[in-house]
Amino acid sequence: MIVLFRRNLIDLPINYSLNYYWSSGFVLSMFMVLQIFTGVLLSFLYVADFMCSFFMVMNLSNDSFFTWCLRYWHMVGVNVLFILLFFHMGTALYYGSYVKKGVWNVGFVLYLLVMGEAFTGYILPWHQMSYWAATVLTSIVDSLPVVGPIIYKYVVGGFSVSGITLIRVLSVHICLGFVILGLMVVHLFYLHKVGNSNPLFSFYSFNDLVYFHSYFSIKDLVLFLVTCSLVVFWLFFVPDLLVDIEAYLEADYLNTPVSIKPxxxxxxxxxxxxxxxxxxxxxxxxxxxxxxxxxxxxxxxxxxxxxxxxxxxxxxxxxxxxxxxxxxxxxxxxxxxxxxxxxxxxxxxxxxxxx
Incomplete structure (x- = not known):
């Protein structure tokens, strides 16, 4: 285990020309771990019931400073996570990482799962926008020919989005987090197996190479701390920057928002x-x-x-x-x-x- 750890995180040969775009993968991984950690803590305080879920979530913001920080870190964290994810995918596209099929395929599956994780998490507060966004987007499944109505009933647990849907969404949201965590390890395995797509890097040559630690471990850590500082600023100064006003209204089945958007x-x-x-x-x-x-x-x-x-x-x-x-x-x-x-x-x- 120690040899495996040193080979992948300490003595790993890395081309010295990597810029900060390549550090986005490490920061992205750390924020995903933080999201799972805060999500597990929030799951202890959450009740999947369409009658009281909204009030439980609102009470997290009103009960104590700790629960407020926990909830808003999770909310701000997912926005930062997607910003980093888009940077990471953009870098991979720009440098042609899709040539390395193992790394690319696992990474793409991770992207799809993260989108599913974010969508299910958005439904859980059961506010006005999350309920109607779930209603609109799940109706797409119902529009599929032949199998659509059958799949739709299994997804929402009935003829429309209801309390049963909320229970299923919570289960999927929790399980997907750990699936993503496991696939991140597989993604890292393929990356270290075939090397990155840096145009100046040759996997079969040892010219211009340095050890990952401490040259790039410090670089990754600095970027992670800078990103955390920005998140803390976002958290305490503009926590509702990207929160829709409908997120503070309880789900109303009889009143449709003026503009439904995710x-x-x-x-x-x-x-x-x-x-x-x-x-x-x-x-x-x-x-x-x-x-x-x-x-x-x-x-x-x-x-x-x-x-x-x-x-x-x-x-x-x-x-x-x-x-x-x-x-x-x-x-x-x-x-x-x-x-x-x-x-x-x-x-x-x-x-x-x-x-």
Missing amino acids: EWYFLAFYAILRCINSKIGGLLLIVSFVFLLWVPTDGGSSVYSVWRQINFWLIVSLFLSLTYLGSCHPEYPYLVVCQLFSVIMVLMMLVFKLY
């Missing part, structure tokens, strides 16, 4: 989904983009290709634009722009992976 990290996909009149059409467009994002190809790094760099930053710009458009009211001209940007982004991702 958290910001789902807004790009939400914009694609609602800009198409057909639910199946929007779902197919999302699946097409996600499939193209995942599919491993032989395309190399963007470092030495100006065309690939332009293509990459166009995709990033379109994704950010769709994130903004997803927060806008679904009306003209936003829907038309969403349709245009969605199709262009899928085509640009296809070109990026092929060439």
Whole structure:
């Protein structure tokens, strides 16, 4: 065990040219561990009951300073987690990490599971926006041909989102956290097996290599502490920066919010989904983009290709634009722009992976 630990975390040969973008993986892992830790503590104080879940969550903010910090760290932490995740995936795309199929496949599965984990966690407070977001997004499953209604009943536990859904969501949310933790270890195993995608790194050469400790362990630790400092600032000065006002209203089955929207990290996909009149059409467009994002190809790094760099930053710009458009009211001209940007982004991702 000691030899394995030293080989992977102390004596690991690393190219000295790695920048701070490569430290995002370590910081991301640490924040995931913190999210699981705070989530386990919160689960001790949570009751999955549609009559009292909202009041239990609100009491966490009012009972004591410790429970307030615990709840808001978990809320702010998931936002920081997705910021780091997008940086990490962007770095992997830019440097062509999808060529290393083992690392890329496990990492992509992790991304899907983290999205599922975040969505189930968003439902648990059972406030107005979380209830209606769950109602709208689970209805997509019901729209699937043939098997849709059957799967929908198993997912929500009945004919609509209810207290049974809340119990199932809590179970899935807790289990997924530990599944993600295990897959992170598998991801690290594949990374150390084949090496990273740094264009200056050669796995079969020992030129320009240094030990991971203390050169990069200190670098990762510094970035982690800086990120924690930013989270603490966010926590104590602007804790409700990204919290919707509907999150402080109890779920009302008879009153629909003016604009139903998920958290910001789902807004790009939400914009694609609602800009198409057909639910199946929007779902197919999302699946097409996600499939193209995942599919491993032989395309190399963007470092030495100006065309690939332009293509990459166009995709990033379109994704950010769709994130903004997803927060806008679904009306003209936003829907038309969403349709245009969605199709262009899928085509640009296809070109990026092929060439």
